[in-house]
Structures are given as C-alpha cells and as structure tokens.
Amino acid sequence: MKEENLKIIRTTTWSAGPGCHGTCGVLAYVKDGKLVKVEGDPDHPWNQGRLCSRCLAMTQYVYHPNRLTHPLKRVGKRGEGKWQEISWDEAFDLIEQRMNKIREEFGPESVIFTMGTGRDIGAWICLLAYAYGSPNVMFPLSGIACYSPRIAAVETVQGDYCILDAAQWFPKRYDDPNYKIPECIIVWGYNIPASCPDNVFGHWIIDLMKKGTRIIAIDPRLSWFASRAEKWLSLRPGTDGALAMGFLNVIINEGLYDKDFVEKWTNAPHLVRSDTGQLLRESELVKGGSPANFVVWDTASKQPAVWDSQNVAYKQNDVKPAIEGEFRISLANGTTVTVKTVWAVFREEVNNYPVKRVSEISWVPEKDIIEAARLYAKSKPASIHWGVPIDMTPAITPTAQAITALWCITGNLDTPGGNVISRYAFDAVAYALPGAEGVIRLKSKEADKKRIGADRYGPLNKFIWRAQPDLALEQIFTEKPYPIKGMWIQACNPVAGIGLDPKRWAEAIKKLDFVVAVDLFMTPSTQLADVVLPAASFLEKDGVKSWWIPLQTINKAITVGECKPDVEINFELAKRFDPDLRWKNIYELFDEIVKPSGLTFKQLQEKGWAFPPQGHPSAPYHRFEKGLLRPDKKPGFQTPSGRIELYSSLREEWGLEPLPHYEEPPFTPVSQPELFKKYPLILSTGRRSPVYFHSEHRNIPWLRKIDPDPVVEIHPETARSLHIDDGEWVWVENWMGRCQLKAKVTPVVPRWMVMAAHGWWFPEKPGEEPSLFGVWESNINQLISMGAQGKDGLGAPIKNLLCKIYKVSEEEDNA
C-alpha cells in the first residue's frame, strides 16, 4: 500500500456496519477517498485494538454491489420489485407531501415510526417523529422484548439501571486503582463470542476470567461459558424467574445476604397491610398524611413512625425500624389493622420457592442450585451479566425484580466489581433509553397521550417512550382507537428479523397508505415500501455516541454513492414538518447533546472520547451513599420511596404483583400438555452467530461463507430417533406454521430442546413477491405469535415454545 494518499481516520462503531451496540474504537484506512482497511484502535480503552469479524468485513459491506446508493420510488405494485431512481429533492418533496396529507386528514399519530435495534438512529427517528408530531415511535418486537423491559424493571426496583462492572468507566480500565476484579460472574443467558449486545463488549468477561473471575453459566445450551464454568445450570427455557427465586431462597435462609444493606437502603422495614396486601401509607395512618409517605414500626418507641419519601428520612428522630415481625396499628379512620414488614412478606414469597420446587420447575438439579447460590453470595465482589432471554418471557418484570434483588441484597450494587449503576456519560442523552429524557422531546405531554399502549401499561407510561408493538399491529387492522395510515421504517426489518408472525407484519405494511423505508440494502421489508432511502454506514457519517461511558463521536471517513446519514435524512424532513425546529443544522443538535460534558461536538471529536470524572453522577462508585443519584442530592435512590423497593410501590400502583415471583410461560410442556403431545420438543430461537447481527450480513461474502445456512441444533440422540442426519434439511413446525432449516446435530443442546437460528432471508434470491428474498423459507418467526406480551405490556415468549421436527421429503427437496 503506497502511504502518500493514505489517511487514517479515527472513529467509533455504532449503528449500521457491524450492527452492534458497541463502542469500538476503529481506525479507518482511506486511500484516495476509498476505504481500504479497518483496524481496531489500539489506544481505545473499549476494545484495546481488537475488532470483530463483522467490523473487519466493512470493506465488503460499504462497497457491496447491492448497496442502495440512490433514493428509489416504487413504480409497480407493492412488493413487485419495480423501482425508479429519483433525486433526494424529489424524494423529500414526495414524502413531505404524502405525510402532510396523512397528518391533515388523520392526525400525526396515524404514522408509526419504527426502528430496529435502535443504535444511533434511536435519537434521530424520535427527532423526525416528534417534529411530525407523532408519539408513536416503535421497536416492533413483541412485548418490546429486548433490553427495554429489563431496564424498566430494574428502574422500577432501584431507580437507575446497572450493569456488569468491567472497569469500562475508567480510561485505565482494569488498572484503575478503584477497580476490583469480580470473584464470580453469573453469565445469565448470554453467549459471548457472538455479540456485544446491550453495549457491553462481550470479551471483557474473558479478560476477567484470565484475571481469575469464576463463572456460573445459566443457559440450556452448552455455551462457550458453560464449557468453562465453575457451575453450569442447564435450565428449561423460560424458568429463569423460578431459578432466581431459588437463589434468593438459599441466600436468605442461609443468612448469606448483606443485612446492613437491606436495613439501610431497601424498603424492607416499610409496612404492608395484611387485609389489603398493600403498602401502608401515611395518609391511612393520620389525617392529612401524604399517600407518598410510608410507615414503619419503631422498635424504640414501640409505635409507628413515618418514612418521608421526599426527604428520604424518617419524620421522627432516632427511629429504630423493625425489619421482621407483625404488628397491630390503629388507622386514622378508627380501624385497627395487622401489618407486616416488607421484608417479612418478601421472605414469605421467597419461601414459596424451596429448592426442591425450583428444581422441579427448572429441571436444574437441587445441588447445583444450592452450590451456585452459595458461590455467588460468598464471592465478594460478584456480578451478574444477563442477556435477552430474560426479556423473552411474558413475566419479564417479576423475573428481573428477583435478579435485581440478588445483586442488591448481596451488597453488590454500585460497588467495584459488582453491578454498577450505568448512566449516560455526563448525563448527556442522545438516544433516550427507558427512564432517560434527552434534548429531543415531543412538543407537549398532551401529544404523548395518543401513544399506543401508554394508557394501558404502567411501564410504558412511566419509563418506555415507545408504542406497544402488539397493540400497534392489531390497531393497523382494527383502526381502533384511531387509524394507522403510514409507516416510517428505519434500519428495521420486521418481515425477516424483528417481527414475530411476519406474514401478519407484511400484510399490515401492505395495508398502509404510505410507507417509507430507510436502509442500506433492499430487504424483504424495504421491498414493501413506496419510497426507499439509502442510508450511510457508520464510516460515512458524523454522530454522537452517548450511551453509558465514554462519551464519543462517530467521525466521517468516506462517502458512498448518494447515501445519506440517518441523522441528515431525518433532520431535513424534521425541518420541513416543524418549521420551528430548534436547531439550524445537525451540528447545533450535536452540540446541545454533548453540552453537559463542557465540550462542543468539535472539541469532543478532536479529543475522541471523554470519561466523566470521579464525583460526577455518571461515574462510579457508591453513589447512593454520596447523594449522587437523586436530583435533590440526598443519599438514596430515584424510586418513589428513595429506597430500593424490594416490594414495588409502582407495581402496586399499576395493579400488578409488587413482589418478584415466577410465572410459567404460555407455550411450554407444563402450560400446554396437550400441545406438547403433538409438538414434543422445546423450541428455543435466536442463538447468536458470530458473523451476523440479527437479520443482517447474509450478503457479505466473507461472513456468509463462515455461517452459510439457517441451522437448527438437535441433540444426536434426538436426531437419531427422528432419522435426521447432520446437514439434512428439516421442517420445524408448530401450530403457527413451519419453516425449513438445516440440521446441525450437536450435543450442545439438551435432548429435549432444539435451537433455531433467527433472522434468515436470502439476499441472493429474487426480491419481488412472492419470494421476498426467500423470507418465507427459513424465517423461524413464522412459528411465533404476536400478542402474548406480559401483563405490563413487556416481554414475549420467544425462547420457550414447542415444535416438532421432521425431514424434508425428497419430492419437496427436488421441487
């Protein structure tokens, strides 16, 4: 390579390209304006020079012959695959006119703005939707069952989210003097080699293992971690909640929890009425008392005392609250009631899960449950890193409450090497994950009232600023309470990837009056649009990465065709839909986003990345003690009571069970014994491939060669009994439908379960209907229904289903 015309641009991965949520530092080698190579940035504290296969394949990605490089307008029928190239001006004019028409006739909420896994476009799709006036930004996975539910559940309990501590908060990483290596990590439903989901670089856990961390792996499959774990718990898919309750049972009954923490920082002493089963409020105790305040039993004065939630303190002096016990209390209305402490009712619930019962539910041997619980509780510090299977059950919230209770009561919250509260660096928010509010907002609270599901589901009202996708899909057909007429689909593939019951999604999209898709390649979903806009990869744009730490910029290295960055596309249209838009250009917007860091976008770009300093609310540790979490600077948490709510006052308000517990998912051998006779195998889906991100990358030659076919993993004995050989095509079928996958016969799956790869379509097959890039051949989501979301609108059964499996007959094979 001649070095003269070679430029090396330092940038950050996020968004289109590798497809991850990561924050890898990347060096883009550009010669005469063309990308020739991508390398990991050795100076970047996140990846320290490493890089995954997907990012290393970027040269094949950005210059792919099928890259969309011009705006396209549909000229044939929907799905017919007939397109005409148009200019950006024509495209913008057309979209403006068609969408204005819908807004005038039906209101702005009649257009849904839907995104895939979000990445950097999360902010920009909100910018556009909110400028247009629609509150309906959507992540179309049933029950929003990816990450948001976990965040919302954890915030329900402790007010802030938290994640595995791999010293990612410090420029010196593991060498920072404040950091401690976790003695033990529970890797709960997470498979590393494949992915860096949830903005955690998966291989950090391997760095820690080399430094001595021991692993407890919870996974039905023999994952990489399971092979190397001190304890491997191969649970029945979907029973995580029971297992977590079992752990709590062992830890509490063996006295392995941190009593000081429980007494001081949780709502353990608050009183619960035995007659109503609800928290006793000050308003019930004394006339004029506040319903936001709670009551404890003061063992010193032998009478009730009041917990003032706003002041995060007792109203009386020197209160010594009882943690255990049952008391009789006279109320303001003259009646007397029996009350118990939260800790007492929490323990009663936990005691409903003796290890024997948990073992029967989860199929994990009793001994393993006990030993794993002890190992976790006795390791100091210890951390839990969880994956998406937690979200993929309708009872996500009670499951996550139980797991949250584990790191809280063992004293591992916001401690070095534990589970550390994760905030946006400097509290600078671009992409507002649940609970956060950034600079991009709807104009009025009033406009948010029409958001689909916000009135029905507590967490959607309180934390998650998204439309509920199961309701939204139905609403497209019923047109109630109001019609949906348009859809803006950005970096999202509901027909091949994120949509369950994908034929219904295709039907829904086709029913709409006007559909725009923004993507880098034609997909089965873009194929159904009226206008398709070519988006840029991360190498072709400037942007801000503000998700946890550090704060950094994405820096443009190259230009490809007429592709535009999502932020520029959305900004141009946002200006057209909202003449009062606050920012003159995207750089003003970036400046405002990064402002809390004290830097301008330009300065941050020059610096590369910025870490918040010690003492900043977004930097660890022990922030709840130092008063760094609450806006009023008082020690405690941002929950209604200011305490960790082992018994959730929010869930109580929402009319849902306030305590963690287990609920059997809807399509299992236990809940559907009749179906199980017909479909005798547990179907789990979505194990990760190291070379793909969900439905992406099937067209990248280097990557496709490594993982060429959609596979279903079957245990050798099961395969033998079904006369299936390794590498044979099989039908995987249940009551919803069937699809064809290639059998991979391997003992990594239990005998009673098969694991099907997800997100499959074939970019090499015809794009027009009925083929739609062969999406109906192997898309496993055809076996999964929409509409089975949890009681709080979150979570969906995606990894705990039933199926049968049989060989594709020879005739079918030849057809």
Add this chain to the structure above:
Amino acid sequence: MPEKTRYGLLIDYEYCTGCYACQVACAQEYGWPAGMSGMKVIEVVQELPNDKAYLAYLPFPTELCTLCAGRTKKGLEPACVKHCMAACMKYGKVEELAQEMGKKPRMALWAPR
C-alpha cells in the same frame, strides 16, 4: 550457515471463543476472496463421560498463512493476533513461545513456515 530463527503463533485455545475475527482479519489484510484465509477456525465439540461435553475452538493456520511477514518486519503484530477478540494468540520466536507453552494447559503452538 547459522540456522534461521523461526517464528510461530502460540494459541491459548482455552480462551478462543470462535469469534472468527482472526479469519476475517487475514482475509481483509490480504484481500482473500470468501472461503480463503490464512486462518481457519475449527469448532471441536467433544462428548465426555456422564453426559457431558466440552466446546472448543481452534484457529488453524492454512497454507495461505505467511505469518504476516510484511507486518512483522515493520514491527506490527500479525493482523489475526492484533484483532483476536479473546487476546489468545501470540506471535514470537518458536523457542520463546515453547517456553511459555509450558506454563498452562490447553495451548497449541503453530509454526506454519
């Protein structure tokens, strides 16, 4: 004639995760078409007694591996070693790597050239 120093790759396959970064890094560095690379990652699933199994991956240097002669001459690490997500590969003199190999189990030493 003094013997030429030989170089090799030390693999700690206890930590190789099968991420395929090495395989694609090599293809990118040398512009190999899909299916060709100086490194090929192999999955090994070994069934063990008592219904157990062990899942391992091993990066295998193929006929196309030049040990990154050009890069290493400039003092750079081989492309695969540099990008290895698990940092489980090391480039060096065969004798030195062999010494290191004695220190822990589940190691392989490749001297492809």
